[in-house]
Each structure stands twice: as C-alpha cells, then as structure tokens.
Amino acid sequence: MKFNQLGLSQPVLAAIEAAGYTSPTPIQSKAIPPVLNKRDVFACAQTGTGKTAAFAIPMLELLQLEPKNDNNIKALVLTPTRELALQIEENCLTYGKNLTLKIKSIFGGVSQVPQVAALQKGIDILIATPGRLLDLMQQGYVHLSDLRILVLDEADRMLDMGFVNDVKKIVAKLPVKRQTLLFSATIPEDIRKLANAFLRNPEEISVNPVSSTADTVKQSVYFVDKKEKAGLLAQLLHANTRSRSLVFTRTRHGADRLVKQLGRAGIQAAAIHGSKSQSARQKALEDFKNSRIFVLVATDIAARGIDIDELPRVVNYELPEVPETYVHRIGRTGRAGLSGEAISLCDTEEMKSLKGIQKLIGKQLPEGKITLTEV
Known part of the structure; x- marks a missing residue:
C-alpha cells in the first residue's frame, strides 16, 4: 500500500513525499482510514512504529477542511513530556507544511509568556503537556469550546507519570461531540478504563505486540x-x-x-x-x-x-x-x-x-x- 491509496489530498501527499515517506507503516495504514472517517480510535503500538504520523496526518487532513473564520483551537494533542510535545509539533509542521494551519506546542519548565502570545494570536492545533495546559486554562488563556479532535498520545506514560487527574479535568471541559483518538504503547486495565470513559464506539487497532522485538x-x-x-x-x-x-x-x-x-x-x-x-x-x-x-x-x-x-x-x-x-x-x-x-x-x-x-x-x-x- 502507498499513501496515495489512503484518500489524502495532494498538499498533504506532497508534504509526506518531501519528508521521504513512501509506504505507510502498519499502524498508519490501519489508523488513517478510520480517523479520516471521523471514527474514534483506540490504538496500541509500541515506540518506533510511526504512530505520530498515524494520527497527525489524518488530523491535518480533516482540519484543513474546517472553516477558517475564527482563531479557536480545533485539535488538542495531550502528551506526557516536553520532548515528545516538541517532536509532535515538528512532525505536524512537516506533514502540514503545504497547509495554512497554525500549530503550537506548550509545556512547563519554560516561561509561559511566548506560549500565551501564540495562543492569543490563534492556534488550530495545540500540542500540550497536561500540567501546563491545565494551568493556562485556569488562567483563562485557553478555550476549547470549539474543539473537533482530541488525541491522547502515550496514554500509558501519562498515567505512569500521575497525569490522570489532570487529563480528566481537561476532558471535562471539552465538547461532548468530538472525535477522540487514544494511542498507547501498552494496554493495562487503567488504560482500558480511560478508553471506555473517553471514547465512543472506537475502532480498536493493535500492531506489533509489546512482546515483540525487531529481528534487525x-x-x-x-x-x-x-x-x-x-x-x-x-x-x-x-x-x-x-x-x-x-x-x-x-x-x-x-x-x-x-x-x-x-x-x-x-x-x-x-x-x-x-x-x-x-x-x-x-x-x-x-x-x-x-x-x-x-x-x-x-x-x-x-x-x-x-x-x-x-x-x-x-x-x-x-x-x-x-x-x-x-x-x-x-x-x-x-x-x-x-x-x-x-x-x-x-x-x-x-x-x-x-x-x-x-x-x-x-x-x-x-x-x-x-x-x-x-x-
């Protein structure tokens, strides 16, 4: 299978090709179609399988079709660490380089001033760590009433790091009518409970079981x-x-x-x-x-x-x-x-x-x- 068989638009395909991508990985080929069909997705894939592209590419595809008449946040990606937030931002900018979507990551450990300035100018896709996001929401700088897509990335790690209560507080402020994508490297019982609470009739996907190691x-x-x-x-x-x-x-x-x-x-x-x-x-x-x-x-x-x-x-x-x-x-x-x-x-x-x-x-x-x- 090639990316051009997944129903993606030419601007997105051109960006993917420029990035050196030719064929989707298993998690990408399985996740992209249901995301494009606006299904909720519950996916298990270990590190290194290309799962960032599995949610970022179809998310960008869907959001480019949204009206551009406001500065409200259309998609939120929650992720556990600063490094991962920056990595996802970089990937989204790469895949979306031919689009007009505004993409920004926010996280703790640095001054909030430039982050607030970016928020006030308007952001389409916000990538955030839970603690900093909740803090800025409580200060009144982040408004998520028009959110279309929520992505919970590395969900098992967010639970390991003690972010579950922050995540629940954030999700409680989101529109009930939304598309939710949950990606995790493992599926312990707590992750299953989280998926049951946040997702509606999700498409379940599992590739490369966590017990497998590459022959290479x-x-x-x-x-x-x-x-x-x-x-x-x-x-x-x-x-x-x-x-x-x-x-x-x-x-x-x-x-x-x-x-x-x-x-x-x-x-x-x-x-x-x-x-x-x-x-x-x-x-x-x-x-x-x-x-x-x-x-x-x-x-x-x-x-x-x-x-x-x-x-x-x-x-x-x-x-x-x-x-x-x-x-x-x-x-x-x-x-x-x-x-x-x-x-x-x-x-x-x-x-x-x-x-x-x-x-x-x-x-x-x-x-x-x-x-x-x-x-």
Missing part, C-alpha cells in the same frame, strides 16, 4: 558486578567511539553520575531527564542528533520524546523493572530495516528483571564477552 536488532547481555558496570560500559563505548549510543538508567541521579564516570574515562556524554532545564535537554538532544556527542544517557520518561534516525546502539546500563520497557527501549534502534544493537548490563540484583524480559520476548539473550581493564 542484535541483542546481548553482559553479566557484571554492579561496581564494575561503568568500567565495562566505557570499554564497550571506546570500541565504537564514532557510533552513537543511547544509554538508559533508572534514575535521574544515576544518569548524572554515569555521565561523570564516563567523563573520567575520556568519553564525553550528556544526560537528559526531568530535572534538567528545557534548554539543557534540547541542547543535549541536538548535540546527540548532530553527532557532536556520541553518548546520551537518559531515563525512560525523558527518552519517550527522542526520535533519532539511524541510531546504531541502545545500552541498558540498568535493566528496567517492567519487562515491556525493555522492548520500548531497544525499539529505538534497528528501525526502517536498518540493523541495530541492544546491549544490556546485568548484575546479580537484576537477574529477576532479566528473567522477566526473556520470558516476555520468548528467547534467551546471548551472553556478551569482554575482558575488563582499568579505566
């Missing part, structure tokens, strides 16, 4: 004492000094500590997590994307908004406690048919997590071998 990703695990992890990681990185690596830690403090340890080993790295300022996070991400640095250390929440083409390697410096998170992490490499590598470092305290991961993906991770040296 070479996976391995290194068994190592906890105190020797930083040294082992440094050796692995030294062997591939000009190849980008996204390294996952469990905590913000652990990410900062690891950056310092790698620095002492002669490896320049940057950390990205919720305690960093917006400018610091953006600089680290841009430096990594443009290969000014080759190692980015991230927590899971901060990494949800990271979308990097041709990422060669993901390293689990600490194994996640939730097995599905492993699949999300390594899904950032080996995309679009390219090969990738996923390395996990496992100490004795993490054996239970490793067993859970191997049970989920249905296979044993092959053991990597390296001789430790002083760093």
Whole structure:
C-alpha cells in the first residue's frame, strides 16, 4: 500500500513525499482510514512504529477542511513530556507544511509568556503537556469550546507519570461531540478504563505486540558486578567511539553520575531527564542528533520524546523493572530495516528483571564477552 491509496489530498501527499515517506507503516495504514472517517480510535503500538504520523496526518487532513473564520483551537494533542510535545509539533509542521494551519506546542519548565502570545494570536492545533495546559486554562488563556479532535498520545506514560487527574479535568471541559483518538504503547486495565470513559464506539487497532522485538536488532547481555558496570560500559563505548549510543538508567541521579564516570574515562556524554532545564535537554538532544556527542544517557520518561534516525546502539546500563520497557527501549534502534544493537548490563540484583524480559520476548539473550581493564 502507498499513501496515495489512503484518500489524502495532494498538499498533504506532497508534504509526506518531501519528508521521504513512501509506504505507510502498519499502524498508519490501519489508523488513517478510520480517523479520516471521523471514527474514534483506540490504538496500541509500541515506540518506533510511526504512530505520530498515524494520527497527525489524518488530523491535518480533516482540519484543513474546517472553516477558517475564527482563531479557536480545533485539535488538542495531550502528551506526557516536553520532548515528545516538541517532536509532535515538528512532525505536524512537516506533514502540514503545504497547509495554512497554525500549530503550537506548550509545556512547563519554560516561561509561559511566548506560549500565551501564540495562543492569543490563534492556534488550530495545540500540542500540550497536561500540567501546563491545565494551568493556562485556569488562567483563562485557553478555550476549547470549539474543539473537533482530541488525541491522547502515550496514554500509558501519562498515567505512569500521575497525569490522570489532570487529563480528566481537561476532558471535562471539552465538547461532548468530538472525535477522540487514544494511542498507547501498552494496554493495562487503567488504560482500558480511560478508553471506555473517553471514547465512543472506537475502532480498536493493535500492531506489533509489546512482546515483540525487531529481528534487525542484535541483542546481548553482559553479566557484571554492579561496581564494575561503568568500567565495562566505557570499554564497550571506546570500541565504537564514532557510533552513537543511547544509554538508559533508572534514575535521574544515576544518569548524572554515569555521565561523570564516563567523563573520567575520556568519553564525553550528556544526560537528559526531568530535572534538567528545557534548554539543557534540547541542547543535549541536538548535540546527540548532530553527532557532536556520541553518548546520551537518559531515563525512560525523558527518552519517550527522542526520535533519532539511524541510531546504531541502545545500552541498558540498568535493566528496567517492567519487562515491556525493555522492548520500548531497544525499539529505538534497528528501525526502517536498518540493523541495530541492544546491549544490556546485568548484575546479580537484576537477574529477576532479566528473567522477566526473556520470558516476555520468548528467547534467551546471548551472553556478551569482554575482558575488563582499568579505566
């Protein structure tokens, strides 16, 4: 199937083609038609499957047909992190570059002044984190009475981050007659309840079950004492000094500590997590994307908004406690048919997590071998 078989207009198709898209991914081919038919959609798709385009492209298509006689917000995309809000804004601007729709993201951690100014000029598509949006609504700067489309993106992560009450308060202010799209990487019972509360007779879509890992990703695990992890990681990185690596830690403090340890080993790295300022996070991400640095250390929440083409390697410096998170992490490499590598470092305290991961993906991770040296 090609994008031109999905009933999209020429301006949108031209923008998609200019962006290098030819064929839709499974989530895109399944989600775009019902969205264009103004159905509610409840979709499960893991990170890296192209779900942003799955809701953004048909949303843009529908909104270009709306009357342009007011400045009221027509579509709202709720997303959990600043990075993801910016990523969605960038994608919407790319797909909608031949349209006249005004698109803006708002999020906390920065001054609200430019965001308020943009709102006052008028916005068609607003991409927002729940906390900042609710704050600006309470101040009277955001009016959603004419909303046509609501998108809940990364819904499971929004619940994990404690945004459920904010989301419910926001949805309570929206028109009952609207189209609602809910996208989630997993469907725990809480997400199912949220979908039942917000969606009307939705089209349910599920692709790439969370238990699957791409065949293009070479996976391995290194068994190592906890105190020797930083040294082992440094050796692995030294062997591939000009190849980008996204390294996952469990905590913000652990990410900062690891950056310092790698620095002492002669490896320049940057950390990205919720305690960093917006400018610091953006600089680290841009430096990594443009290969000014080759190692980015991230927590899971901060990494949800990271979308990097041709990422060669993901390293689990600490194994996640939730097995599905492993699949999300390594899904950032080996995309679009390219090969990738996923390395996990496992100490004795993490054996239970490793067993859970191997049970989920249905296979044993092959053991990597390296001789430790002083760093």
